[in-house]
C-alpha cells in the first residue's frame with residue numbers, strides 16, 4: 220500500500236512570507252469592516268463570542284477585533300482566529316486581490332504523487348476552509364483535487380502527538396503508513412512521537428541557515444519536494 224503523504228502549508232508548500240506579509244496583513248486590515256458587516260451572521264458570531272468568552276465575557280465587537288488583531292501580530296494559532304481569517308481571505312481570493320504561491324517543486328511533486336496513486340492530505344493551523352481557498356487559488360491553478368483529506372486545529376495542535384494519532388485514526392491508516400512533511404522541527408517531533416514517518420522541508424527562501432546535524436533532531440531533511448521518496 221502506498222503511504223499517505225500529509226503536508227503542512229506555511230514554509231513547506233508555500234512561503235512563510237506569503238502568509239506573514241500578504242495573508243495576515245490582509246486579515247488585519249479587513250477584520251473591522253468584516254465584523255461590522257457580518258458580525259450578526261451565526262457562523263461569524265460563534266467565533267466572536269468564543270473570543271469574548273475566553274476574555275471574561277463582556278466585550279464590544281471593537282474590543283474583540285483589537286484582540287484578534289493582536290493575536291495576528293503574535294501569530295497565535297487560535298481556532299477562532301483561524302476560522303475568522305479564513306472567512307476574511309475568501310473575499311481576497313474571490314476579488315483576485317492575491318493568488319497563493321505554491322513552490323514549483325511542491326506543485327509539481329504533489330501532482331505527480333497524486334497521479335501515481337499516493338493519497339495526499341493537508342494538516343495546517345489555517346482552517347480547513349482557508350486551506351481549500353489557498354489550494355483553490357494557487358499560481359499553479361486549482362490544486363484542491365489532489366488532496367483527499369484536510370485537517371486543522373480541530374484535531375488538535377500541531378506540536379501535540381495526539382493530533383497525529385487522531386489524523387491516523389481518521390484516515391484509517393497505521394501511523395507508520397503516513398509521511399508528514401513540515402518546516403517546523405517541533406511539529407515533526409510530535410508526529411514522530413505518534414509513529415509517523417517525517418521529513419523536514421528546509422527551504423532557503425524561508426530559513427537563512429540550513430538546519431543540519433543536531434538542528435534536524437534526527438528527521439530526514441530535504442531542500443525540495445523533488446528529493447522526497449515516500
Ligand SMILES: CSCCC(=O)C(=O)COP(=O)(O)O
Nearest residue numbers: 228229343344345349350353
Ligand atoms: C491555510 S492558509 C493560512 C496559513 C495559516 O494561517 C497558518 O497559521 C499557517 O500555519 P501552518 O500550520 O500551515 O504552518
Ligand SMILES: [Mg+2]
Nearest residue numbers: 227229230402
Ligand atoms: Mg509550517
